[in-house]
Amino acid sequence: MVKAKIFKSKAYAKINLFLNVLGKTNENMHKLKSLVCFINLYDEIVISENNKFSISIKGPFKKLIKKKNIIEKTFSIYSNFLNIKNNYKISLNKKIPVSAGLGGGSADAAIVLKGLNYLNNNKIKQKDLFSIAAQIGSDVPACLYNKNVFFSGYGEILKKSPRIPKFFLLLINPRKELSTKKIFEMFKEKQKSNKKNIFNYKNFFPWAAKQNNDLQKYSEKVMPDIRKMLFFLNSLDTCFFSRMTGSGPTVFGLFKRRIDAEKAFHLLKKQNSNWWAGVYSIKT
Known part of the structure; x- marks a missing residue:
């Protein structure tokens, strides 16, 4: 019997060391520029294959997660991109405050995206994975990169940050x-x-x-x-x-x-x- 693959990872919170709003496009989207830094506050995510799709949530901020959430959105976009019918059980230990400016939802989405791709033998190339991340939310590409980074545009343009001293x-x-x-x-x-x-x-x-x-x-x-x-x-x-x-x-x-x-x-x-x-x- 083949043992089912399981994906486990931490989804790290971010801070915006600065955040500039550079204007708005005709599509009513705001152009941004920011330096995003990741910190040692994180959610924990476990993904495993299942006969039906489910999300289980625990942790100090579990009650603030809506029924229709960014994890469900990520699963839907990823599945549609690959045109797959696989189902998964996603377990979330929610330790990052919700709707707080810490990118907790975006971090969760990035890790779920990474995890789903791992469980599907990395069928989606890294470049396309970042394109999918940008569809999910403006902070998701930076969270997928998961290193201190400048982002601009709608969050899809990433530039590596110089080395930052410990603080x-x-x-x-x-x-x-x-x-x-x-x-x-x-x-x-x-x-x-x-x-x-x-x-x-x-x-x-x-x-x-x-x-x-x-x-x-x-x-x-x-x-x-x-x-x-x-x-x-x-x-x-x-x-x-x-x-x-x-x-x-x-x-x-x-x-x-x-x-x-x-x-x-x-x-x-x-x-x-x-x-x-x-x-x-x-x-x-």
Whole structure:
């Protein structure tokens, strides 16, 4: 009896170290530019062959996953591309906050795409896999690449990032969801020039501090907690800078030493135990 193949992998969360919105096309799509960095916060995914398609979800954020979700969408697009009828059981341990600007759904989609291709003997070439990823969502190609990367366009244009020094993050989330669609609908600014975002290993920290997230002020209007979380981070001498990731509502403070990030975490928990928070390091 041939043992059924099983695919297991981690789906890593991301932060947008900066996020620029460069304008909108006639198709109502926003052109973006960002440096995406991956951190050691992750979901866990297991895929195995099954007689019918099913998704089982556990973990601290399982209740926030909708019935029609990005995993189901990924399975449908992949199956249609290959014109296959195979079914799979997909198990998800959901540890990344949902609708939080951390790319959890996109990371899950990228790993499911990779896993389905593995279970089908890698029938789809890498180039086509990235094209499929772009159909699923703007963050999915970067999550499929799974290394620190510049992305532009609608997320489909990827450029390898220079080496980044090790740093630590205190992530804070108000335990509330924020609609990406709603925030982008609020964005009314005229098209910006596509300035070059260049850094090297030595000047990374001052360079990163000068960047910004163009969506942050819009998200702050919808969810005032974002401003409060950033105020807390900015009050810390050891926090190099703070920023919102994605369309929010998660924010991060960047620290050069883990011990400083952990001290900030414990101070936060004394002041506001209702917010979700955690200390993480960047994948280098």
